[in-house]
Amino acid sequence: xxxxxxxxxxxxxxxxxxxxxxxxxxxxxxxxxxxxxxxxxxxxxxxxxxxxxxxxxxxxxxxxxxxxxxxxxxxxxxxxxxxxxxxxxxxxxxxxxxxxxxxxxxxxxxxxxxxxxxxxxxxxxxxxxxxxxxxxxxxxxxxxxxxxxxxxxxxxxxxxxxxxxxxxxxxxxxxxxxxxxxxxxxxxxxxxxxxxxxxxxxxxxxxxxxxxxxxxxxxxxxxxxxxxxxxxxxxxxxxxxxxxxxxxxxxxxxxxxxxxxxxxxxxxxxxxxxxxxxxxxxxxxxxxxxxxxx
Amino acid sequence: xxxxxxxxxxxxxxxxxxxxxxxxxxxxxxxxxxxxxxxxxxxxxxxxxxxxxxxxxxxxxxxxxxxxxxxxxxxxxxxxxxxxxxxxxxxxxxxxxxxxxxxxxxxxxxxxxxxxxxxxxxxxxxxxxxxxxxxxxxxxxxxxxxxxxxxxxxxxxxxxxxxxxxxxxxxxxxxxxxxxxxxxxxxxxxxxxxxxxxxxxxxxxxxxxxxxxxxxxxxxxxxxxxxxxxxxxxxxxxxxxxxxxxxxxxxxxxxxxxxxxxxxxxxxxxxxxxxxxxxxxxxxxxxxxxxxxxxxxxxxxxxxxxxxxxxxxxxxxxxxxxxxxxxxxxxxxxxxxxxxxxxxxxxxxxxxxxxxxxxxxxxxxxxxxxxxxxxxxxxxxxxxxxxxxxxxxxxxxxxxxxxxxxxxxxxxxxxxxxxxxxxxxxxxxxxxxxxxxxxxxxxxxxxxxxx
Numbered sequence: 001x002x003x004x005x006x007x008x009x010x011x012x013x014x015x016x017x018x019x020x021x022x023x024x025x026x027x028x029x030x031x032x033x034x035x036x037x038x039x040x041x042x043x044x045x046x047x048x049x050x051x052x053x054x055x056x057x058x059x060x061x062x063x064x065x066x067x068x069x070x071x072x073x074x075x076x077x078x079x080x081x082x083x084x085x086x087x088x089x090x091x092x093x094x095x096x097x098x099x100x101x102x103x104x105x106x107x108x109x110x111x112x113x114x115x116x117x118x119x120x121x122x123x124x125x126x127x128x129x130x131x132x133x134x135x136x137x138x139x140x141x142x143x144x145x146x147x148x149x150x151x152x153x154x155x156x157x158x159x160x161x162x163x164x165x166x167x168x169x170x171x172x173x174x175x176x177x178x179x180x181x182x183x184x185x186x187x188x189x190x191x192x193x194x195x196x197x198x199x200x201x202x203x204x205x206x207x208x209x210x211x212x213x214x215x216x217x218x219x220x221x222x223x224x225x226x227x228x229x230x231x232x233x234x235x236x237x238x239x240x241x242x243x244x245x246x247x248x249x250x251x252x253x254x255x256x257x258x259x260x261x262x263x264x265x266x267x268x269x270x271x272x273x274x275x276x277x278x279x280x281x282x283x284x285x286x287x288x289x290x291x292x293x294x
Numbered sequence: 295x296x297x298x299x300x301x302x303x304x305x306x307x308x309x310x311x312x313x314x315x316x317x318x319x320x321x322x323x324x325x326x327x328x329x330x331x332x333x334x335x336x337x338x339x340x341x342x343x344x345x346x347x348x349x350x351x352x353x354x355x356x357x358x359x360x361x362x363x364x365x366x367x368x369x370x371x372x373x374x375x376x377x378x379x380x381x382x383x384x385x386x387x388x389x390x391x392x393x394x395x396x397x398x399x400x401x402x403x404x405x406x407x408x409x410x411x412x413x414x415x416x417x418x419x420x421x422x423x424x425x426x427x428x429x430x431x432x433x434x435x436x437x438x439x440x441x442x443x444x445x446x447x448x449x450x451x452x453x454x455x456x457x458x459x460x461x462x463x464x465x466x467x468x469x470x471x472x473x474x475x476x477x478x479x480x481x482x483x484x485x486x487x488x489x490x491x492x493x494x495x496x497x498x499x500x501x502x503x504x505x506x507x508x509x510x511x512x513x514x515x516x517x518x519x520x521x522x523x524x525x526x527x528x529x530x531x532x533x534x535x536x537x538x539x540x541x542x543x544x545x546x547x548x549x550x551x552x553x554x555x556x557x558x559x560x561x562x563x564x565x566x567x568x569x570x571x572x573x574x575x576x577x578x579x580x581x582x583x584x585x586x587x588x589x590x591x592x593x594x595x596x597x598x599x600x601x602x603x604x605x606x607x608x609x610x611x612x613x614x615x616x617x618x619x620x621x622x623x624x625x626x627x628x629x630x631x632x633x634x635x636x637x638x639x640x641x642x643x644x645x646x647x648x649x650x651x652x653x654x655x656x657x658x659x660x661x662x663x664x665x666x667x668x669x670x671x672x673x674x675x676x677x678x679x680x681x682x683x684x685x686x687x688x689x690x691x692x693x694x695x696x697x698x699x700x701x702x703x704x705x706x707x708x709x710x711x712x713x714x715x716x717x718x719x720x721x722x723x724x725x726x727x728x729x730x731x732x733x734x735x736x737x738x739x740x741x742x743x744x745x
Contacts, residue, residue, distance in 0.1 A: 026519070034532065042744070043394075044344045044398065044411050044414075045393045045394040045411060046393050046394065046411065046413075046414070046415025046416070046417050047396050047415055047416070048414065048415050048416075060517055069662075126565075129562075129565070130562070130566075131561055131562035131564070131565070131566075132566075132574075132579070142619055151561040151562035151564075151565060152565075153564070153565035154561060154562050154563065154564045154565050155722075156719065156722045156724040185533065185684055231659070239504075239564075239565065240504065240505060240506070241351070241715075242504070242506065242564055242565075242715070243718040243719055243721070243722035243724065244716060244718045244719030244724065244725065245566040245719070246719070246722075246724065248606045256711065259386075259387050259390060260707060260711055261707045261708045261711050262390055262408070262411065262707050263708065264394060
């Protein structure tokens with residue numbers, strides 16, 4: 001580095017970091033540490049707490065609802081990886097190719113759902129799924145497929161797919177923008193060279209663009225994983241985990257345990273469980289990626 | 295070292311992303327409750343409750359309580375009331391957080407199912423001595439309305455309303471069209487009427503069970519009571535041997551599931567809320583619906599005139615071989631005003647009690663009854679001229695009905711959540727009544743063991 005003269009001193013570095021660090025400690029680190037502490041107690045709210053050691057955690061390990069919710073999270077993650085990152089990538093590739101016209105319009109329209117609050121998206125889709133006056137059933141009835149009109153959000157089996165669709169719809173634009181940023185980092189000479197060598201369309205995308213975008217894609221995958229582990233809003237609004245526990249998610253379950261069953265001790269244990277599992281998943285995916293790099 | 299840094303980075307970034315859920319349980323709210331008047335100042339009472347200005351004229355309880363609170367403020371300018379109004383679900387969350395951080399306001403509402411927990415944690419103060427100073431007020435309440443708030447001989451709260459959670463509002467015209475001049479008197483007749491209504495393409499009876507409560511508090515509590523009788527549930531509450539796997543309770547679940555299986559309930563019952571359910575009824579899509587007594591005010595103001603004219607009230611009929619009283623409906627007082635146990639200053643306590651008398655006493659009861667509510671305080675002979683025909687009918691029905699215990703006021707929240715979720719699954723067709731009974735029994739046994 002030649003410009004060491006403008007580099008601030010270590011002490012200044014720390015000073016600049018301090019405000020951000022304080023906020024972070026207060027809003028993130030402290031609650032997690034507190035939750036970890038509470039998870040060792042039987043605590044139903046109020047000043048009375050009974051220390052019960054690891055009992056909450058042994059209960060968590062054999063809690064059917066929690067593991068069902070975790071399964072739902074994993075299913076949602078799988079769909080989101082395909083739907084959000086996958087479709088986002090396809091859209092980005094298309095927008096970068098020469099086939100598409102009105103690129104700015106398409107880009108704006110694709111990104112638009114991402115500007116909406118999750119609550120709004122969930123409400124829109126709840127109305128679309130409505131049995132009597134929802135858009136989906138109205139369309140089906142309009143084209144004479146009356147027997148296909150369903151009370152969509154009441155169907156226990158496909159419910160996870162149904163609640164994931166709005167999530168995908170909302171987030172495609174976000175990943176698309178990230179991918180497009182990744183594209184613009186690829187130097188145009190490389191692409192020109194490929195074209196001169198005869199690579200076009202799909203071939204160019206598969207052999208040149210994608211390998212060069214690997215890091216961007218990995219960031220997207222990572223964001224998608226963490227985003228899914230805290231999935232909450234849209235399911236909370238659309239079904240509140242129902243029917244029964246069919247669309248329950250781990251974060252929703254933690255909320256339910258603490259604020260509906262008023263079991264704060266166990267609720268904290270559930271939250272800590274989520275943190276641990278999320279860390280394991282993220283670490284596992286990093287290991288997989290790094291091994292591939294070697 | 296590099297990998298350590300990376301790990302740390304991952305941990306930190308995960309931490310940021312997960313704050314939302316992990317921090318949920320600990321995020322404390324520091325608002326009201328910490329403020330207190332210093333010696334020379336006039337008395338200040340902090341009050342947080344679940345009644346909303348926006349619901350005045352929509353809900354009978356809100357209308358009466360808030361009107362009387364205004365009156366109290368006018369009559370007692372020397373007492374400063376710092377009030378916060380919250381919608382009931384938001385109120386539940388906030389009150390629980392305030393309770394967990396021990397920063398509840400001076401006066402607040404507590405629902406029956408929280409009572410035991412709040413008492414055990416010493417959050418609320420017994421008020422039987424304060425009530426004894428004003429026997430006329432105390433004795434004016436209907437019999438049994440203090441039951442849920444009474445623990446070990448101490449009274450912890452003042453009831454507000456006592457109406458049933460189960461009233462069948464039905465379109466008498468539609469029932470007359472299928473040959474029933476009034477609501478069917480036996481279960482089999484009712485099924486027959488439903489079958490005929492269904493054949494005409496009408497939803498026989500609508501349910502809006504999205505948040506999981508209605509199926510339990512408005513429906514099952516009464517259906518089950520028809521089968522088991524009240525003693526069974528009292529035995530459950532006291533932990534005296536009754537079990538959720540008892541054949542009577544399972545029969546009740548089966549009868550309930552039967553209604554859904556035969557298509558007598560709306561198909562989208564688990565995904566619509568109460569408001570949508572009422573709309574089905576108002577639009578003539580449904581021939582009947584079940585809601586609490588408090589819905590009268592809204593039906594009167596929101597239903598189209600031609601529907602309102604033919605709307606009548608009923609309760610579920612008796613079942614053959616059932617042990618329950620066919621006139622009973624799940625009811626009794628559910629929400630109580632409680633006083634924080636840190637309110638020890640006698641002058642302040644007196645002021646709180648005075649305020650509660652305004653908000654729950656005779657005048658409040660008269661207002662509530664006159665707009666179609668069912669107050670816990672018996673207004674005796676009040677001015678019925680202002681009552682709408684529907685309100686009058688509902689009031690008479692409630693006065694006749696013996697209240698049976700509302701499940702979610704008497705059972706622990708963990709049991710209720712299991713039951714609510716299970717009922718949703720049972721009505722959606724993904725769980726058997728026997729399985730549900732076992733699950734509820736399991737969570738009941740867990741609760742008894744923990745207790």
